[in-house]
Amino acid sequence: MKPAQFDYLAPDSLDEAVAVLAERGPESRVLAGGQSLLIELRYRTSRPALLVDLNRVPGLSEIVLSDNSVHLGALVRHAQLERAPFDDPLADLFRQVAPYVGHPPIRARGTFAGSLAWAHPAAEWCALAMATGAEIELRGPAGRRAVPADAWFRGAFATACGPDELVTGVRLPRPPAGSRVAFAEHRRTHASFALAAAMVVLRLTGGRVGWVRIGLVNAADVPLRAVEAERVLTGELPSPELLAEAAARAAAEADPADEPHAPAAYRRHALGVLVRRCLARAVGDGTHDPAGDS
Amino acid sequence: MNVELTVNGEAHSLDVEPRTSLADALRDELGLTGTTLGCEHGVCGSCTVLVGGTAVRSCLMLAVQAQGEEVRTVEGLADGDRPHPLQEAFAAEHALQCGFCTPGFLMLLAGALAADPELGGDERRLDALLASNLCRCTGYAGIRRAAQRVARSDRSADSKDMRAPHIQA
Ligand SMILES: Cc1cc2nc3c(=O)[nH]c(=O)nc-3n(C[C@H](O)[C@H](O)[C@H](O)COP(=O)(O)OP(=O)(O)OC[C@H]3O[C@@H](n4cnc5c(N)ncnc54)[C@H](O)[C@@H]3O)c2cc1C
Numbered sequence: 163m164k165p166a167q168f169d170y171l172a173p174d175s176l177d178e179a180v181a182v183l184a185e186r187g188p189e190s191r192v193l194a195g196g197q198s199l200l201i202e203l204r205y206r207t208s209r210p211a212l213l214v215d216l217n218r219v220p221g222l223s224e225i226v227l228s229d230n231s232v233h234l235g236a237l238v239r240h241a242q243l244e245r246a247p248f249d250d251p252l253a254d255l256f257r258q259v260a261p262y263v264g265h266p267p268i269r270a271r272g273t274f275a276g277s278l279a280w281a282h283p284a285a286e287w288c289a290l291a292m293a294t295g296a297e298i299e300l301r302g303p304a305g306r307r308a309v310p311a312d313a314w315f316r317g318a319f320a321t322a323c324g325p326d327e328l329v330t331g332v333r334l335p336r337p338p339a340g341s342r343v344a345f346a347e348h349r350r351t352h353a354s355f356a357l358a359a360a361m362v363v364l365r366l367t368g369g370r371v372g373w374v375r376i377g378l379v380n381a382a383d384v385p386l387r388a389v390e391a392e393r394v395l396t397g398e399l400p401s402p403e404l405l406a407e408a409a410a411r412a413a414a415e416a417d418p419a420d421e422p423h424a425p426a427a428y429r430r431h432a433l434g435v436l437v438r439r440c441l442a443r444a445v446g447d448g449t450h451d452p453a454g455d456s
Numbered sequence: 457m458n459v460e461l462t463v464n465g466e467a468h469s470l471d472v473e474p475r476t477s478l479a480d481a482l483r484d485e486l487g488l489t490g491t492t493l494g495c496e497h498g499v500c501g502s503c504t505v506l507v508g509g510t511a512v513r514s515c516l517m518l519a520v521q522a523q524g525e526e527v528r529t530v531e532g533l534a535d536g537d538r539p540h541p542l543q544e545a546f547a548a549e550h551a552l553q554c555g556f557c558t559p560g561f562l563m564l565l566a567g568a569l570a571a572d573p574e575l576g577g578d579e580r581r582l583d584a585l586l587a588s589n590l591c592r593c594t595g596y597a598g599i600r601r602a603a604q605r606v607a608r609s610d611r612s613a614d615s616k617d618m619r620a621p622h623i624q625a
Pocket residue numbers: 191192193194195196197198199200216236262263264265268271272273274275276277279280282284285286287323327328329330354355356497498499
């Protein structure tokens with residue numbers, strides 16, 4: 163179907179975008195990469211009176227590295243993260259995960275922040291934001307605020323973003339130096355959304371798990387961080403038994419729903435397997451084996 | 457709403473509704489029906505065109521968003537009567553049957569090979585790229601061979617000829 167009619171504004175400054183939303187927020191939608199919103203408009207599940215296109219606002223496409231964090235502007239595209247231009251565990255994770263987000267033409271336009279604003283339960287970036295403790299930065303009529311990822315996701319396609327607010331960027335804390343990362347995804351076809359996926363950021367200290375974060379994709383209506391599995395691991399020697407126990411714990415923390423191609427029990431099982439694979443990879447030599455990802 | 461854009465090297469000024477996709481503007485306003493529409497949901501890739509040298513889904517971009525952009529469609533690939541090397545390779549390798557998906561594959565490959573000429577020699581990356589688009593006829597093997605054929609001739613002596621000057625990255 164073709165979208166219903168709407169007005170279109172492409173402000174060339176953030177101030178202007180904020181002002182437009184202050185006035186017409188509830189009847190508007192913010193347009194970033196358009197790789198989800200334009201589909202929704204075609205289904206007419208949403209019929210905004212106005213689209214506020216951020217693509218002419220300068221300065222939103224930058225990846226800024228500081229000592230403790232990485233800042234992604236609201237227009238940083240998936241493709242930029244696929245070639246993340248810095249050397250860091252977080253960059254490794256971006257580079258491993260990005261190839262699973264749609265296809266190259268989708269990644270050329272879709273944005274990281276747009277993915278967080280969209281909040282699809284199967285979105286890889288949402289789980290990455292949860293696992294790493296990202297903060298979503300907003301601007302609205304009341305000024306600026308930052309919302310931690312665990313308060314951001316309110317349900318499937320639901321976030322803490324107000325109708326008159328927009329996401330200006332996302333700040334992600336850098337994991338401890340020397341952390342290793344792993345990502346594994348199970349999907350029906352190369353082009354499908356994740357049926358389930360897991361990611362691990364882990365640092366060994368003196369042979370023990372000193373620090374670990376585990377993110378789960380499509381494990382519930384919101385992205386999850388498997389905190390109990392992290393607790394099982396922290397301070398321990400990463401024996402195969404321990405990794406299996408942690409993986410089982412992560413699977414128990416998940417709350418998957420039945421899907422046509424994957425009953426809840428199957429997805430829970432798949433999540434456990436994926437977490438175990440990620441853990442094994444992260445405590446091993448840390449290299450990614452894309453051939454073994456499904 | 458007015459939008460000014462360049463399509464295949466030619467400047468155009470169009471008057472479109474904001475809801476008009478770039479694909480619909482190309483087809484209905486400019487008569488460039490080489491760009492086909494399958495799913496209109498970003499999935500099939502038949503509508504793939506180059507915007508600023510990068511392959512994108514023209515069904516998932518508004519025409520008004522192409523303001524000031526350089527768009528290239530399959531109609532702009534050939535150099536007059538001389539087909540583009542990718543078009544020749546598609547014919548030689550039987551990379552098409554019904555041809556519905558072909559413009560999308562050609563533009564996907566034109567953009568990717570211009571940005572990264574090494575791609576054709578890397579089977580895994582090439583396959584990952586080709587998985588962007590759907591073809592219901594060929595089984596993809598011919599399409600992959602066509603891409604590899606262009607990459608090979610690129611590296612051979614007459615590469616200057618094959619590196620089409622009209623694909624601007
Ligand atoms: C064929 C296909 C396959 C895909 N596969 C995957 C996949 O495997 N995994 C995956 O995670 N995603 C996938 N996607 C979705 C893709 O990643 C989208 O890019 C992403 O979900 C949304 O980002 P966007 O920048 O395109 O946002 P848009 O489509 O522009 O916007 C999406 C929503 O977020 C809001 N929004 C966007 N930016 C802001 C902002 N700065 N402030 C406030 N609100 C904002 C919009 O108003 C809208 O509600 C796929 C898409 C397609 C078409």
